[in-house]
Each structure stands twice: as structure tokens, then as C-alpha cells.
Amino acid sequence: MNEVCFKNLDQENPWSLATYEANGGYSVWKKILKGEFTPEQIIAELKTSGLRGRGGAGFPTGLKWSFMPRNADMQKYVVCNSDEGEPGTCKDRDILRYNPHSVIEGMAIGGFVMNATVGYNYIRGEFMEPFYRFEDALKEAYDAGLLGENIDGSSVSFDLYSHLGAGAYICGEETALLESLEGKKGQPRFKPPFPANIGLYGKPTTINNTESFASVPDILAQGGQWFADIGVENSGGCKLFSVTGHVNQPANFEVPMGIPFKDLLEMAGGIREGRKLKAVIPGGSSTPVLTAEAAMAMTMDYDGIEKAGSMLGAGSVIIMDDSTCMVAALTRLAHFYYDESCGQCTPCREGTGWLYRVLKRIMDGNGKANDIDLLLGVQDNILGNTICALGDAAAMPVESFLRNFREEFEYYIEHGKSMVENNG
Amino acid sequence: MVEIEIDGNIVKANPGEMLIAVTDRESISVPRFCYHKKLSIAANCRMCLVDVEGAPKAQPACSTPIAEGMKIHTRNEKAKASQKAVMEFLLINHPLDCPICDQGGECELQDVAMEYGSDVSRFSEGKRIVGDSDIGALIQTDMTRCIHCTRCIRFGTEVAGIMEMGATGRGEDLKIEPFLTEGIQSELSGNMIDVCPVGALTSKPFRYELRTWQMNAVSNVARHDLVGSNIYTQTYKGKVKRIVARDNESVNETWISDRDRFSYEGLSHENRLLTPQIKVAGKWQEAEWNVALDFAIRGLANNVFNSHQSDQLGALASNTASLEEFHLLQKILREVGSENIDHRLNVKDHNNTISLESNIKLSGLEGIDHALIIGSNLRLEQPMINHRLRKATLAGATVDVVNVMAFDFNYRLNSENIVAPNQTAATLAGVLKSILQSNHKEIPDYLNEVEISDTAAQLADQLLQSENSVIVLGEHLINNPQASSVANLVSEIANQTNSTTLNVTATGNSMAANLAGFVPGKGGLDVNAMLDADLKAYILLDVYPHYDFHNSIKAIDALNSNDTFVISLNSFKDEAVSEYSDVMLPIASFYETPSSHVNVEGAVQSYSAAVSAPSDAKPAWKVLKVLADLLELPGFHYSNCAQVTSEVSHQRQKQRVNEESVDLTVKRGINVIWQKSPYAIDALLRHSASLQDTKIGQLNNASMNKATAKKLELEKGDEYLGIPVIVNDTVANNCVFVNANHSTQIGGHL
Amino acid sequence: MISDQAKKQIEAWVAKYPKGQQSSAVMEALKIVQAENDNMLTSETIQAVADYLDMPGIAADEVATFYENYNHKPVGKYTIRFCHNISCMLNGADDLIVHLENKLGVKTGEVTPNGLINVKKVECLGACVGAPMFQIGDQYYENLTADKIDEIVDGLQ
């Protein structure tokens, strides 16, 4: 446990440069500065490691980095996505608070590999404590001569800045994030073109999640194979899981990919006294909800969770025990997507509000017999028809809640109240 | 070219072009709202979703680039399902108030809904209602109907060049609106009405008037500038109800200026001159046409012909007349033996005129890499020409400006040089000298004394560096004390740098006047000379002295002279006209007569009347023809206007080359540049209430810098010749720039 | 309208972005200007920021109305931003919000009569392992209980 992003967690001042370096930090970066690592080698190691993007989509990081036109004669950028806003997700905040140098080193390495001399870390606006930590770490790194122009006499240059958001979940979507970084409202761009060709300020750009970047230095220090071996096939390495909800000790756990869900649940202190597990959202609010049975049989890796009927997402495991009213839970999620839709594309702008209103109506005791079909129809009409994946994210919970817990919805519509007694 | 398959048919397409461009070309209908061929792609409405084989999700045709071998289904089950889904979402918050909506009958949403909408709404929640704010005199908003396609926003940022509309808020609360409530300012704003697919943005003057299907549409050409934008004049029961743009890539593309769109309002103004009138013993009487014409002929006979003094007859016309009208009037004059013919009413000194040929096509303007603009607030003078230049700048062209003050350009300028009019010639002489030096050419004597300022050197460098530059001479040149020198210098600079030139110093249909030879011939008098010579008779074609003459006071005095017989053909009543005229003949205005416009390229665009003139008013070409017949002149056997057109349109336009040498002496004193508001350049515009109600229509100020204001003992809030003073430190020293509607007060002060 | 102090802060942000991309600093500039104007933005202050960064007023307005951290109506000296999203909800956030409302005597969205505090329900703040939680100013308060809330609120002045 806690072998990569969290490996200095139990040490004094884990966030300091001294602690980071004492644990082998910046060794890879220094090798690069000495010319002992080539971009091709790094990409090969990353491919071997099986590292997949930790921001939710799980795209192989090595492959992504290889898409950048590194020899194109223009400015290129690396951008870190620390906008963490998916309900249930709170791992990047801890990486920034406790191990900011791993993000800096990971981004610097990315900059080197992709020949991008400037990086931005987009930190969500509310994360002020992490922001200050990160800024302090940046200062340490600059003072130590680890960043800047022609660093330490090498021909490698890398400047890194942080940028703050101002409250919009959609800015976690990578192209919305770029718009926001450019000083606009965060409305996703349609793709193609992809950011690797036309990204920040119209220049080639690669965007990765905080945890993805933070994992890179250790992978390169210890070898891609080492990392791959920690995990299971198709899901290399370890991963941070944020276990929250109805557990005794909610926390972030960095564990090998592929561990059984029930072990993870145990680590989090198990279900509250006298309660039974009812449902699990395994990857953040956008991923389909699972029944207790499906969850208990699942392993925590990309394929394992998919087999159980959901997605690993950002590794945000939301635990619900039998006191949970699933109608209320879904209504809350629907409200979230309704609130956070950017509004530019029709199905999401109009559909998220529709879903929320129907659910709210049911909650208010005014449900109609055909509301379940209506909800299923509307979510299906959003699904796949939007510019970005927020539309899908809003649709999928609706489908899975209704599929797995339909009787609760029917009961609520019929009786005007929840099937779950003294829920909460 | 690659081959793709659409709905089972093999189609050729260019790799990388968007699918919707191919389906449009092949006339395969794909529904869309946000896509507009002249705007950037937004892909936000999602209406154009089609099934691309191999893609798990339906793909938007507007933003899916073509690749070899693609197989596309635009109307299979998957495509239809996506399109229907989007249609339902668009309609749930739409008021569906088609019966009372101005867009009814020409609404893209309504059209598509007929095909894709399901009739039973599953949406039983309350519909969104969006408040409206007043965004000015031209555009009516009803934002509850808005479908957030963002065409209007993109039009503003991409075409008009000012971001006026925006999308505020987010999610369901996303609202398309301008910031602050100053109203929309762009001179092209009306195009937002055309691009809006629904009834959210409609024409304010046209509001609640009619349905499109009730109207006839006539293809016309607008006459307010040197472009001749193509339009449809929509009419109902003999009245012009609305004007919309008509596509013509080589002229106005898809856009028209607000001036061209809304001027029609003036047609029904109560000030129209509706009946012929004659002045008997100092009193006006209405008269039948034949009586009035007889009266006119008798007046001419008494004052001119009976005494064989044809050279005592003069003809003046404003720049609004049609090619045919210019032609017929000059032909009458020349047949009776007078060369006193002129349309350059606002020129101060006819020894100092601008003879510079334009030799670039409108579409060519997009391809230039550099422009030097001299003496022009181009955006307001020639909106569509400015638009082409703006496109060039977006593609990387640079623009230098030499102006009396800073104006609001809607593109980035490479340099903005503030130069007093009396130093423009000297500056350009420096430019020419610098160019000659660089080209190792001999320096002519008249440039010996000239010093090359930094400004001049920079302007010269830019012209030398560019491969495809244009030099634009603007309206302000008319007031320049050395206009002809400036024009000669520009012509030489263009020669030396292989630049093209664009002369927009005179606007409206002035090119038609040139083509028709509506200028004095050998022995003839120009307008100022005529007024000085106290001629015995005039025929005036749509002249409004307060607005049209350089020195209105002098003009009115001269025309009022006791023994001068004045025949006025006017479309609007005018006090000064009725004072000095002896006969007033009501004529058709724009769109009421077949006519031709000649644009800056020399293209003659002819069109027929959209409506007939009100009451007794008659097309001027007919009036002139009858007048010629009554004078028993040969060669006027026209049975229709087109015969006149073909007689004149083959003429080759001749520029009178000014032989004068270049004058570089700096004339001392305060320089006044006076420019009419762009919505006051002709009588029709001046009678369009909505245009007058806009910010541009209300331009009325005299700008000067602090030092000049001090010298004139003026400050902000004071009046300069009756016009409110603005202290603006971008104005060149010792200069006053007046932007106002008419010249009366300025009178002889220029 | 924008103090020299604020301009200095804005400039520090502008310096992070390439030349000509100063509008990248608009989000921070709006926050800085909001902070020195009663925690609230008006059309005038938005326009002032736009002018300062040389961007169209409407573009700044789009930003100011898109993001959640800008206020367009009067707020208290302290805004308590209470997360009510799923993890916090599962851990009793709804009851605690009612508790807080009762304690302050105002509903969410309202400002206490002394102008000190207003409560706002917000979406996930990314601290779900510490649910239930809220934010005041730069600071997060986690693992809230009714007692803990009382203590925190009593400490505000």
C-alpha cells in the first residue's frame, strides 16, 4: 500500500523538497538533464508500465505522449488537470497537498518528452490549501535550479505555472479546461481536432491528470515492468481509490490494481455498525451504480469493474448502505449534472434539467406512472449525442439506478414516499 | 478527391472538408441550426447528427471531416433517432408560438420540426422564459425563442469584428445577450437577423408586419455605397416591407450593411413629394404632369432657349441617381448644347479634384497582404469593403492608416498615423521619395526639398515589403486642401510599388455618374463655377442643398437668384428646394424604378422596380425622357429603361487625369474635415427613422484635441458651428473633425 | 475602480501567460476585484476588468457568469459553502445544513441581518473523505458535526 504517489505520506513534511529528494525524487529528472534518458526510452517505459490515465478515461499515458508532434516547430504545452470535481473524488487534492513535487517532476518529464517548454497546472478554484502547497513546491524547485531555462546548463527548459479555476466541474473536461485556461468560460471544444494538434492557444498540448503525472517519476525510477507487476493485466500499477460514503473510515488508499473490492471495503473500516451494503458507485458519480452482490464479487481494476457492469473512472468508490434512498441519491446526482452542464450543446443543456425535474417531481410525491420510461427515454436521448462526455456522465447513473433499483422508484411514484424507512 | 458513400450513393469529396459541405453540395438534406457556411463551426446544436459506419455514436455532419471510404447514412434509423432526440430537446423549452412569431414561415426550427418533431410532447414541466432587453432600434429580441445556436455571437466576433452578443450564465440558464444595454453598435448588425434560425432576433421595423409567404421578393441592388450589395426587396401590396441579403460571392457574399437593410423605411415617409407642383406668382400650386412639364419647358424657353443661351443651363445631380438618370440628363444637356453638368456637389475646389482609378476587385481585397488607408473611417463609409479588408487582416494582411484622428477599426492596425490634412501631401511625398530612394530611382525636382519622416519611411517600407498591397483613398480627401496632389502622389506611389488603388472618396452611385459622363465637358462649368456664374436655368436631380453641397449657403443663395429658373426632380419634399425651385417634379425613389448601380469595380448591376412610386411620383428616367421629347430632342426613343441602360453601360469610363503638378506647400490655419453621418448621405436614409435612431445615425460631434480647443476657446459641451464639441486627443493638431448630418452650419467655413 | 494593489496582483497572474494572452488572467482578476468590492461583481467592475485586460466586456461577463465563485448579489463577509453532494449527503449534510440555517436564523441564499454570514449549498468540493464538509474563504472544514459547526460559526466575526 502507498507505494507511489503516497509513498512519503507517513514522513515528516512529506510535501517538502527535502523529503521528496530523500525518497529518490528528481533522480529521473536529473538523469534527463544529464542526457541519460531519451524521450523514446521514456515513452517505451511508460508503455511497458501499463499506466492508464487516472483522470477517468483510462487512456494509456505512454501512447498519449507519443501522439504529440514533438518535432513541430512551435510552442507546445503540457497541462495538468487538477480540477478534481467529480463527486466522490478527492485524491488529487491529497497528492497536491502531500506530494506536490511528484507532480512537478512528472510534468517536467512530460515537457521533456513532448518537447514542451511550458506547463500549467490547472487547480480547481476551491483548492486553496493545495494551491499554496503547490506554489511553495514550485518555488523550491525553481530555487533548487530544477526548473527554468536551460536548466543546470542542459539544453532542457521547462517553466511551470499554476492556474486557478473558479468553480465549474466541466473544466475538468480537458478541452473545457483549455478554454478556461485561455480566459474563457469552460465550454468543451468538439474533437477533432484533438489537443495534441490544436490545444492551448492553438498549440499542441497534452493534458494529464494529477495522479497520472505524479506516477511517472517512480515508474521511470523503478522501471515500467516494476509498475506493471504491481497491478494486473490491462491495469498496470497501483491506483488511488477514494472510499467514501457509508464506511467507518473513509479515506484515500493507494493499492495495487486488481485488489478485491471487499478488501478495499475492509480497509475503509467496513460498513457502519448494524447496516448492510446496498449499492456501490465504483468510479465517481458518472459511473454506473452496482448492487452489493455485483460489487462484492468485483476486483478493482479496469476490466474487473467493467465486468461488474461499471467503470473504474477516477477510482472514487461511493459506498451506500441499506439506509440509502436510491431515489434521493439519484436526484442529488441529477441535480449535480443539471447544475454543472455548460449549456452549449442541446441534449445536455435541455436534457439534464429535464431529468432533474422529473426526479424532483417524484421526490415531491408527484411522480407519474410513466416517469420511469420517460427518464429512461430522456437519458438515452442524451447518451452519445453530446459534444463532451458530461452528457453521458449525466445519463449513465440514471440508467443504472433505474435498472438496479427500479422497484424503489416504482414504490416512490406509487406511494409518494421512500421505500427506505428512516433513511439517512 | 476521395470517394465516400452517402446513403448508398458514391460521392466525390475533398479529404478534410466537413461532411455537411458535401451533403449540401450534393443536395442531400441534413438538418442543422448552428452550422452556417460563413461562420466557424460550433457543433453545438447537435441537429446534424448522422450515422458514420464504424463510429459507435452518431456524428455531427458539420464537424466530421471527410476521409477516404467513409460510409454515411443520413436518414437510417440511428441517424433519425439522434435527430429526433435533439429536436425534442430543442422544442421542450421553445414556446412554440409560431402563429404570433415574426419568423413564422421562414423559421428553420419550424421547418425541421415538421419533419422530425413528434407531435405529443412528453415534457410536462414548466417552460423556460427568458427576459429581453432593448438592444437598439434595429433588432427585436424574443430570447425565449432562442435555441442557443450561437450564430449571432459568432457573426459578431468573426464577421462584424466586435463581440457584442455573448452567452452568459451556464447550463439551462445560458442566455444569449449583449453586455450592458447600450444597444448593438455594429454597422452590420442586421445580419444577425438573417443568421438567426428562429424568431429570437427579428427586424424591429418589420415587427408584426407580415409573413414571408405573403410577400413578393424582387432581386434588387442597394445603392448607398460603392459595393451595390445584392438584396431581396420583399413587398406586399405595392409597399416595400423588408430587405434581406441576397447571396453574391463576388459582391457582398451573404451580408449587407444596416444602411442597405433599413433605408427602405424612408420610402413611406410622410415627406415624400407626391404631386407635381408649379410656382405661379410666388405661390405653389399642384399641377397635372402635363401642365407641370409644359410649365418647365416654357421656363427653359424663356430663360435660355429663346435667347439662344444654352450655356446658361446647368444640370446638377446628387450621387443617388441611377445610371440611366445620369445618362439621360447629361444627354439632354449635351443635345441642347450645354456642358454645364456636375454631380460632385460636395467638392470645394474643382481645380483640386481626385482623379484616381480603382483597379482592384472586391473579392481581390481579400487576397491583399497590405493596405494603406488614407483619409477614411472605412468601417462606416464602406462597410462591405471594410469587411473584405478585415478578412484579409484575419489571413495575415497588415494595415497602415493615415488619418486626421483615430477611428474605431474592427481589425488590428499595423500603424495608425495621425496626420493633419494639410500635411497629408507632404507625408506622402516623403513616402514616395523614400520608395524612389530604395528603388534607386531618380528623385524628381519637386521632391528635392521633401524630408522623409519616420512615419513616411515606415509606410514606404511596408509597401515595398508587400507583394500585393492596395492603397485606399477615403472620403475625408474631399475636404483636403491638396486633394489632387494627394491623388497624384498615391498614383505614383502605387506605380512604384505595384500596388493597386481603391478610390472611395465619392460614394453612392458616383461611379455611375462617372460612367455616364455626368461631369462638365469642354467649355462646361463645374458646380462651383455654375453657382458663381449665376446661370439662368437649372435642372436638378434629387438635390437637397443642405446636405449635398460643399457650401450649402452659397448654393442656396445662387439658386434663389430671381432670374434663375429651377426645375427640381425630387423624391422628398425639402424646404430649401421649394424656395428656389419653380417646378417640382415628384420622382420615384430607390426600388421604385428600374435602374442600375455601378460599383467600385465598374460592374453595372441592373434591376427592376420592386414597387411602383407612390401617388403621382414617376420614375425619373421617364420624366427625363418626356422632357427630352417635349424639347423635341432626337435620340430619346426609348420604350423601356433597359434600352437606356444598354446605351450607356458599354461606355468605357474615362478618368479625367489631373495634369496639375503636385503642391506641397502646407496651408496654414485650422483644418476642418466634415463628414456626414453614414446614415445621412442620401435622402432615403435621412428619412429612415430606425437608422436615425441608432448610435451611428446620431453621430453629431466636432472632435478636436485640447490644444485646438483652447485655440478656438472651446471646451467639451460647447458647440462648434452648432455642433457639440468633443475633446479627443487623437485628433491631429489644428484640426477639427466634424461628424454630423448636414452642412448648413459649416457652410462656408471649410 | 481597480486599486493599484489589485493591479499589482493581476499583473503577477498576467506574467504567467504568453504575451498577448493576458485574458488568461481574467478569472483571477475578477476574483481580485471582487474581493476588494464587497465580495461582489457589478457590470462596472466586470467592464473595468475587461478594459484592464483589453478584452470585450461581454467576454468578461461570460466568464463572470459562468463560474460559480463569483457573486452578483450582495453576500456576507463570510460565505459558508456547504457541500451537499453525494458523499456529504450520505454523511448527513442535509440535516447539518438545516442545523446551520436554524442557528443563523437564515435560509441558504440569505445573508444574516448583521451582514456577516450567508450559506450556500454547493456541489462536490473534492474532500469527500472528510464528509460532511464546508468551506469558508480559503479554508476547508471537514468531518463536521453539529457541535463543530456551532464552534466554527461562533468564531466568525
Ligand SMILES: Cc1cc2nc3c(=O)[nH]c(=O)nc-3n(C[C@H](O)[C@H](O)[C@H](O)COP(=O)(O)O)c2cc1C
Ligand atoms: C465532465 C468531465 C469532467 C472531467 N473531470 C476531470 C477531472 O476533474 N480531472 C481529471 O483529471 N480529468 C477529468 N476528466 C477527464 C479529462 O477530460 C481527461 O480525460 C483527463 O484529464 C486526461 O488525463 P489522463 O489521461 O491522465 O486521465 C473529465 C472529463 C469529463 C467529460
Ligand code: SF4
Ligand atoms: S455535453 Fe453538456 S457540458 Fe458537454 S459540451 Fe454539451 S452542454 Fe456542455
Ligand code: FES
Ligand atoms: S449543425 Fe452540426 S451541430 Fe449544429
